[in-house]
Amino acid sequence: MAKIKIDSEKCKGCCLCVAECPRGNIRMSEIFNNSGHSFAEIIDIENCTGCALCCQMCPDMAIQIEDEKKTGKIAIKESSQRKSSKELMKKLE
Amino acid sequence: MKFKKPESLYDRNTHYCPGCGHGIVHRIIGEVIDELGIREETIGTAPVGCAVLLYDYFNFDVIECAHGRPPAVATAMKRIHPDKIVFTYQGDGDLAAIGTAEMIHAANRGENFTTIFVNNAIYGMTGGQMAPTTLVGQRTTTTQKGRDLIKQGPPLKVCELLSSLDGVAYLERVAVSTAKDSMKAKKAIKKAFQNQIDGKGYSLVEVLSMCPTDWKLSPAQAVGFVNDEMKKVFKPGVYKDTDVK
Amino acid sequence: MCQAAIEAGCRFFAGYPITPQNEVPEYMSSHLPEAGGIFIQAESELAAINMIFGASAAGVRCMTSSSSPGVSLKQEGISYIAAAELPCVIANMQRGGPGLGNIRASQGDYFQAVKGGGHGDYRIIVLAPSTLPEIYELTMAAFDYADHYRNPVLILGDGILGQMAEPIELKPYKPVVELPEKDYILDGCKGREPRIVKTLLLRPAEALVEFNEYLKVKYARIESELKLCEQYLTEDAELVVAAYGITARIAIDAIDAAREKGLKVGLIRPITLWPFPNEAFKEVVGRAKKFLVVEMSNGQFVDDVKLAIDCSRPVEFLGTGGGWYPTPEKIFEKIEAVYK
Numbered sequence A: 001m002a003k004i005k006i007d008s009e010k011c012k013g014c015c016l017c018v019a020e021c022p023r024g025n026i027r028m029s030e031i032f033n034n035s036g037h038s039f040a041e042i043i044d045i046e047n048c049t050g051c052a053l054c055c056q057m058c059p060d061m062a063i064q065i066e067d068e069k070k071t072g073k074i075a076i077k078e079s080s081q082r083k084s085s086k087e088l089m090k091k092l093e
Numbered sequence B: 001m002k003f004k005k006p007e008s009l010y011d012r013n014t015h016y017c018p019g020c021g022h023g024i025v026h027r028i029i030g031e032v033i034d035e036l037g038i039r040e041e042t043i044g045t046a047p048v049g050c051a052v053l054l055y056d057y058f059n060f061d062v063i064e065c066a067h068g069r070p071p072a073v074a075t076a077m078k079r080i081h082p083d084k085i086v087f088t089y090q091g092d093g094d095l096a097a098i099g100t101a102e103m104i105h106a107a108n109r110g111e112n113f114t115t116i117f118v119n120n121a122i123y124g125m126t127g128g129q130m131a132p133t134t135l136v137g138q139r140t141t142t143t144q145k146g147r148d149l150i151k152q153g154p155p156l157k158v159c160e161l162l163s164s165l166d167g168v169a170y171l172e173r174v175a176v177s178t179a180k181d182s183m184k185a186k187k188a189i190k191k192a193f194q195n196q197i198d199g200k201g202y203s204l205v206e207v208l209s210m211c212p213t214d215w216k217l218s219p220a221q222a223v224g225f226v227n228d229e230m231k232k233v234f235k236p237g238v239y240k241d242t243d244v245k
Numbered sequence C: 001m002c003q004a005a006i007e008a009g010c011r012f013f014a015g016y017p018i019t020p021q022n023e024v025p026e027y028m029s030s031h032l033p034e035a036g037g038i039f040i041q042a043e044s045e046l047a048a049i050n051m052i053f054g055a056s057a058a059g060v061r062c063m064t065s066s067s068s069p070g071v072s073l074k075q076e077g078i079s080y081i082a083a084a085e086l087p088c089v090i091a092n093m094q095r096g097g098p099g100l101g102n103i104r105a106s107q108g109d110y111f112q113a114v115k116g117g118g119h120g121d122y123r124i125i126v127l128a129p130s131t132l133p134e135i136y137e138l139t140m141a142a143f144d145y146a147d148h149y150r151n152p153v154l155i156l157g158d159g160i161l162g163q164m165a166e167p168i169e170l171k172p173y174k175p176v177v178e179l180p181e182k183d184y185i186l187d188g189c190k191g192r193e194p195r196i197v198k199t200l201l202l203r204p205a206e207a208l209v210e211f212n213e214y215l216k217v218k219y220a221r222i223e224s225e226l227k228l229c230e231q232y233l234t235e236d237a238e239l240v241v242a243a244y245g246i247t248a249r250i251a252i253d254a255i256d257a258a259r260e261k262g263l264k265v266g267l268i269r270p271i272t273l274w275p276f277p278n279e280a281f282k283e284v285v286g287r288a289k290k291f292l293v294v295e296m297s298n299g300q301f302v303d304d305v306k307l308a309i310d311c312s313r314p315v316e317f318l319g320t321g322g323g324w325y326p327t328p329e330k331i332f333e334k335i336e337a338v339y340k
């Protein structure tokens, strides 16, 4: 899981990130920030791959992505390994 | 993957309108300067235009120039400080109308500085008048029925124009209208700065950019205008590269 | 002038050819690089003055020169340089105008030089030498005044001065005023906070008014400190001739001739045209019955003479623009005619 952070006060609501997200994982808020803009928010943080295409299009540097935690990556691998081993077990059964 | 504000930019909200391409170009320049490790060696020039306040955003020395004259100012700066990194950041009115002579002659002399040319096909700061790069048929406040090929002539193509000059080292036209374009733009801008570090001479990157406010389009439509209309007239690509023999 | 500039440490020159001052860039193109400086033949006067803007911000002593139409083109840049408080030296070897005019000597750019040819409330120091040795001296001093006050300095000459030959003694350069450390130079922000050179003052709303207040004080300080003027036989003069530059030099011959005839005539020659040496005029106004202004224009400098004496004496005028020039005889005739 990537650590994406959207700074709602920097966002001017241009929506360019929304169109850019390959997973359709960004939407505009129903509330407004202090500058009066509806701002971008992540729909499902678990679903974000950290591809940063949104950041490439954000004119306001409102989106940041922090380093992926190594543990995060390993955890994903472990779970998939576990899953596959379970599947293996199933197949063996 | 990691994505955060480059050191070369202050952590500030900009004055740009929602969806304006200037912010993307600023971010790219900031990243490039960080990556090349030249922030403390860089002297930027601010144009008259929407980007006049860029010194409020960039964390290095900046000189604000008269409308159209950044290439003259940068020429002197770079000649006096040949070991520093000097760049001009210019809009289409600044570079391709009032400052055409300065731009062409700096390029032709092969001055060893870098130009980032933001082409948004309109005069942004003054409220949306026709620019030299306005497309035929495009409505502006001074071409209310659309730019007329006969009356106003066709849009000025800067990369094509400069490509015949021997003094020029590198010309590329890019866009910031999709994430992929932005990544390409960054590569081009990085090369343009690297060329200066390597003493190769004049490099210019033309960036097709959005101006939703003065185009009277939504940011999403503005992106569409760049992708569907501007790119047709202003074809992205490398127009000159003295590295490629 | 060029030799003085190089001697004074000028290391950047940008100019565009125009008669009658082509000797300046021509000389600079070969001698400045020899002194380790940079010469650029710019694509226009606009480019030249903006190169000076950049060069000054980059921290070197810099200079440009031109003649009337070219100096008109430089005006926007001069306004920016004054607003950014950058030092530089500009020379104008005036020619006949208006328009393309002709290439004869003239003093038709007095208003442009002294009242500010560009936009906004700014002032530039204007020096008017009348001989080649004085050009040499004042050119050196011009760089010092520019640095001292962080302000453009204009050397206002004319086509005659520009093309005249005269022996001069080349004195070594010695600063005439204190030279402050240049803490505004742009050379990369290594080891310090980034610097900005700018002239746009939008926020807060009063910023530009405050900056203009500051400029007012700065200009008042220059006015109180820097006024140069030569007086010739004014102690007992009943008629005071006022002239500057080459015209004053010609007037001296006429005054000598008048003195031989027993006419009490003297001369005030302002060397700084801005700041204008009002005091010198005020000082003689008690004794003088009349003033005679001679200038190579339809009458520009004459306004400042009238202001300097609060119009308290009649001010006669001899002058025409467009390349007309006075001879000692013409001035003498006028002196005789107005002297009563």
Ligand SMILES: Cc1ncc(C[n+]2csc(CCOP(=O)(O)OP(=O)(O)O)c2C)c(N)n1
Binding pocket: B048, B049, B050, B051, B067, B090, B091, B092, B093, B094, B095, B120, B122, B123, B124, B125, B126, B131
């Ligand atoms: C000598 C002069 N002429 C005109 C202007 C007014 N002016 C300010 S910005 C501008 C146009 C800027 O357009 P562009 O260079 O395309 O930049 P943008 O604002 O679109 O980024 C103009 C004409 C000026 N400041 N100075």
